[in-house]
Amino acid sequence: MATIEDVAKLAGLSRSTVSRVINNHPYVTERKKQLVYQAMKELDYYPNSSAQRLRKQKTDTIAVLVPSLTNPFFPFLIEGLEIVAVENGLQLLICQTHQNKDKERNYLQLLQTKQVDGLILTSLENDWDSIAPFKESGPIIMCNEYRSEATVPVVRLDQVKGSYLGAKHLIESGHKKIAYCGNNKGELGADRETGFLAALDEYNIEMNNQWIFRDTPSIEAGKRILRTILSLEDKPTAIFAGSDEVGAGIIKEAKLQGLQIPEDIAVIGFDDLPVAQLMEPSLTTVKQPIKEMGQKTMEIMVSMLTNQDKVNEDVIELPIQLIKRESV
Amino acid sequence: MATIEDVAKLAGLSRSTVSRVINNHPYVTERKKQLVYQAMKELDYYPNSSAQRLRKQKTDTIAVLVPSLTNPFFPFLIEGLEIVAVENGLQLLICQTHQNKDKERNYLQLLQTKQVDGLILTSLENDWDSIAPFKESGPIIMCNEYRSEATVPVVRLDQVKGSYLGAKHLIESGHKKIAYCGNNKGELGADRETGFLAALDEYNIEMNNQWIFRDTPSIEAGKRILRTILSLEDKPTAIFAGSDEVGAGIIKEAKLQGLQIPEDIAVIGFDDLPVAQLMEPSLTTVKQPIKEMGQKTMEIMVSMLTNQDKVNEDVIELPIQLIKRESV
DNA sequence: AGAAGATATGAGAACGATCTCATAAACTTT
DNA sequence: AAAGTTTATGAGATCGTTCTCATATCTTCT
Numbered sequence: 001m002a003t004i005e006d007v008a009k010l011a012g013l014s015r016s017t018v019s020r021v022i023n024n025h026p027y028v029t030e031r032k033k034q035l036v037y038q039a040m041k042e043l044d045y046y047p048n049s050s051a052q053r054l055r056k057q058k059t060d061t062i063a064v065l066v067p068s069l070t071n072p073f074f075p076f077l078i079e080g081l082e083i084v085a086v087e088n089g090l091q092l093l094i095c096q097t098h099q100n101k102d103k104e105r106n107y108l109q110l111l112q113t114k115q116v117d118g119l120i121l122t123s124l125e126n127d128w129d130s131i132a133p134f135k136e137s138g139p140i141i142m143c144n145e146y147r148s149e150a151t152v153p154v155v156r157l158d159q160v161k162g163s164y165l166g167a168k169h170l171i172e173s174g175h176k177k178i179a180y181c182g183n184n185k186g187e188l189g190a191d192r193e194t195g196f197l198a199a200l201d202e203y204n205i206e207m208n209n210q211w212i213f214r215d216t217p218s219i220e221a222g223k224r225i226l227r228t229i230l231s232l233e234d235k236p237t238a239i240f241a242g243s244d245e246v247g248a249g250i251i252k253e254a255k256l257q258g259l260q261i262p263e264d265i266a267v268i269g270f271d272d273l274p275v276a277q278l279m280e281p282s283l284t285t286v287k288q289p290i291k292e293m294g295q296k297t298m299e300i301m302v303s304m305l306t307n308q309d310k311v312n313e314d315v316i317e318l319p320i321q322l323i324k325r326e327s328v
Numbered sequence: 329m330a331t332i333e334d335v336a337k338l339a340g341l342s343r344s345t346v347s348r349v350i351n352n353h354p355y356v357t358e359r360k361k362q363l364v365y366q367a368m369k370e371l372d373y374y375p376n377s378s379a380q381r382l383r384k385q386k387t388d389t390i391a392v393l394v395p396s397l398t399n400p401f402f403p404f405l406i407e408g409l410e411i412v413a414v415e416n417g418l419q420l421l422i423c424q425t426h427q428n429k430d431k432e433r434n435y436l437q438l439l440q441t442k443q444v445d446g447l448i449l450t451s452l453e454n455d456w457d458s459i460a461p462f463k464e465s466g467p468i469i470m471c472n473e474y475r476s477e478a479t480v481p482v483v484r485l486d487q488v489k490g491s492y493l494g495a496k497h498l499i500e501s502g503h504k505k506i507a508y509c510g511n512n513k514g515e516l517g518a519d520r521e522t523g524f525l526a527a528l529d530e531y532n533i534e535m536n537n538q539w540i541f542r543d544t545p546s547i548e549a550g551k552r553i554l555r556t557i558l559s560l561e562d563k564p565t566a567i568f569a570g571s572d573e574v575g576a577g578i579i580k581e582a583k584l585q586g587l588q589i590p591e592d593i594a595v596i597g598f599d600d601l602p603v604a605q606l607m608e609p610s611l612t613t614v615k616q617p618i619k620e621m622g623q624k625t626m627e628i629m630v631s632m633l634t635n636q637d638k639v640n641e642d643v644i645e646l647p648i649q650l651i652k653r654e655s656v
Numbered sequence: 657a658g659a660a661g662a663t664a665t666g667a668g669a670a671c672g673a674t675c676t677c678a679t680a681a682a683c684t685t686t
Numbered sequence: 687a688a689a690g691t692t693t694a695t696g697a698g699a700t701c702g703t704t705c706t707c708a709t710a711t712c713t714t715c716t
Contacts, residue, residue, distance in 0.1 A: 001442075001465075003701090003702055003703085004702065004703060004704095005702080005703095013665080013666085014665065014666045014667075015666085015667095015702090015703080015704090016665070016666055016667080016668095016704085016705085017664085017665060017666075019703070019704055019705085020664095020665090020704095022703095022704095023704080026663085026664095027662090027663055027664050027665085028663095028664070028665085029663090029664070029665095032664085032665085044440075046437065046440040046441045047441060047702080047703070048382070048441065048442050048701085048702050048703070049441040049442055049443040049703095050378050050379075050381035050382040050387070050442060050443075050701085050702080050703090051378075051382050051671090051701070051702035051703035051704090052702080052703055052704080053378035053381075053671095053703090054376070054378040054379050054382050054671050054672065054673085054701090054702080054703070054704095055670080055671050055702080055703045055704045055705080056671090056703085056704070057671070059378070068403075069397055069403035069406060069407075070400065070403045070404060070407060072398065072400060072403075075396075075397035075398045075403065076398060078397060079397075079398060082424065091421075092422075093419075093421060094420075094422045096410065109374065110377075112372075112374040113374045113375060113376065113377040114329075114376050114377055114378060114672095115377040115378075137329075219602055219606065248606050249606075252605070252606050252608075255608060274547055275603060275606065277580070278547065278576050278577075278580050278603065278606070278607065279606065279608075280580075280583060280607075280608040331671090331672055331673080332672065332673060332674095333672080333673095341695080341696085342695065342696045342697075343672090343673080343674085343696085343697095344674085344675080344695070344696055344697080344698095345694085345695060345696075347673070347674055347675085348674095348694095348695090350673090350674095351674080354693085354694095355692090355693055355694050355695080356693095356694070356695085357693090357694070357695095360694085360695085375672080375673070376671085376672050376673065377673095378671085378672080378673090379671070379672035379673035379674085379701090380672080380673055380674080381673090381701095382671090382672080382673075382674095382700095382701050382702065382703085383672080383673050383674045383675080383700075383701050384673085384674070384701085385701070442702095
């Protein structure tokens with residue numbers, strides 16, 4: 001492998017001048033510039049990125065921690081993050097935590113080992129207390145999931161409002177016995193539950209504890225939940241699914257069990273993923289502007305990376321809205 | 329940020345000894361080892377990864393080029409790759425080419441700039457001729473997509489057989505007028521077409537050129553294709569969809585247009601993604617062992633990284649099989 | 657013409673680790 | 687007790703860049 005030294009020698013110049021050409025610095029005559037380009041081409045030279053990173057003390061890479069890529073929510077979020085990242089010459093290092101505390105902590109170390117310049121958390125397995133110290137090593141942003149104790153910028157949606165909207169829609173469609181599927185850990189999950197219960201409360205509807213499910217969201221979980229519901233003595237007439245994937249699983253299994261949707265049981269999803277409109281009946285859902293959330297997040301990351309002074313602790317909240325389809 | 333020098337000073341030892349402790353080298357007394365650990369802890373020291381990479385001349389990172397993460401096929405493939413990568417202390421750098429030649433070429437440069445030790449191609453936009461030179465800079469493997477000219481290890485499925493199986497199933501279900509959706513670029517696409525046509529040939533069935541579609545696979549493409557088919561004078565009675573996503577789009581749109589599946593039109597997918605079993609009717613499909621393909625690929629990468637001598641140019645072919653559901 | 661400023665280049669010190677080599681002490685072996 | 691091995695440590699070179707500083711030339715201004 002050719003080094004900058006080799007290029008310098010072949011061009012009959014110093015390393016400094018070659019470096020200037022590589023980095024587009026001023027004060028290099030056109031003639032020498034050409035000499036350098038020629039030598040680089042002849043030697044098939046490419047700057048060693050580790051050396052550059054070491055010297056420049058930055059990597060132009062941002063770590064993005066996601067629970068899993070097989071949950072389509074996250075690829076869409078990454079889509080948004082990447083658009084703005086690319087615009088700003090940043091690379092993404094996508095890390096799957098698979099809901100594992102240790103993996104999450106290991107990935108946070110990327111910041112300490114200077115392998116990335118900043119880090120974006122889209123979920124959170126560990127306590128905030130154990131995350132906070134990592135802020136010392138570089139900018140951290142929370143996106144999607146959030147914590148009220150978190151002393152970092154947060155880009156999120158109003159989950160209370162989102163689930164409130166969903167629940168309200170179910171109620172206004174005549175349902176009084178509504179099951180709830182959510183996630184037990186995380187403030188996002190807690191807020192959704194709050195919003196859901198707020199809607200019930202507003203309409204003086206009682207909740208039955210047997211109708212609360214807190215599995216990790218997946219198609220399989222949806223199927224399981226539907227089966228459990230069918231086995232109950234007192235069955236709900238509607239289900240608030242925590243995600244479109246759960247909703248899809250519920251619908252599929254319900255039809256398998258011979259139920260009509262929404263007549264026998266109504267279902268409302270969350271996210272508005274492609275699968276929502278593919279289902280039969282198509283899934284009414286609470287739409288999250290996923291891509292926009294990603295873009296906004298990366299914009300903030302970029303500004304943190306440039307104006308280090310302005311320590312931003314804002315909470316950015318993006319709009320959330322109900323998409324009516326056929327399942328309610 | 330503390331450096332190894334700081335640790336050495338605090339522990340009253342040399343950099344060499346500290347380095348030995350970090351890298352678990354022999355010949356360090358337990359007592360000094362403890363001194364080092366203590367100093368590292370006190371200074372909150374973490375080795376700078378750029379410095380390590382520069383000195384060690386390796387990154388323990390593998391680039392994985394995928395067209396897009398929003399096509400669920402690739403997250404599943406990554407799942408497989410990651411399992412074996414983690415087992416071997418390797419990190420993945422996931423790169424979305426978005427079907428863009430320039431992006432693909434840029435990502436290949438990761439190899440030349442020594443940002444990664446190896447690279448896995450799961451799709452291919454550029455000609456092989458323009459890819460070949462990159463082999464000089466590190467091991468490259470093709471996985472999923474392939475090229476007969478490619479002089480690198482290839483892990484793939486027998487696509488000819490896969491589409492043959494699919495077409496045969498349609499034919500044996502009584503269909504004689506079968507539309508084909510595929511991808512024009514890439515050998516994978518070409519082989520699928522070959523297998524498809526071979527089945528027709530075997531049963532002496534003629535193909536109508538109007539029934540061939542070569543859009544990039546997506547739900548939207550599926551919908552479009554179905555609409556086009558409906559507008560044809562001579563309509564096929566079955567569709568071989570290039571992927572489950574296309575198949576899903578076709579089914580959805582067909583039902584929207586009031587068609588019965590499989591009575592009015594039969595559909596067969598490819599991949600066996602979760603969406604296949606969610607559809608109503610569930611999608612008969614050609615199952616690809618995606619995760620296994622990922623695992624096998626990374627195993628080969630690991631062996632290339634260790635035994636550099638043994639330049640492996642094998643083609644590994646994994647089994648492919650038909651999953652019968654309701655859409656045919 | 658001389659001072660001041662802009663332009664152009666190179667030498668050599670960093671960046672933060674690892675690794676080779678030299679050396680010394682502590683054991684074995686004869 | 688001398689010679690040979692094994693164990694333990696440090697000095698200093700090295701990986702491949704960029705960046706500061708020194709210096710030299712070339713313009714421009716008074």
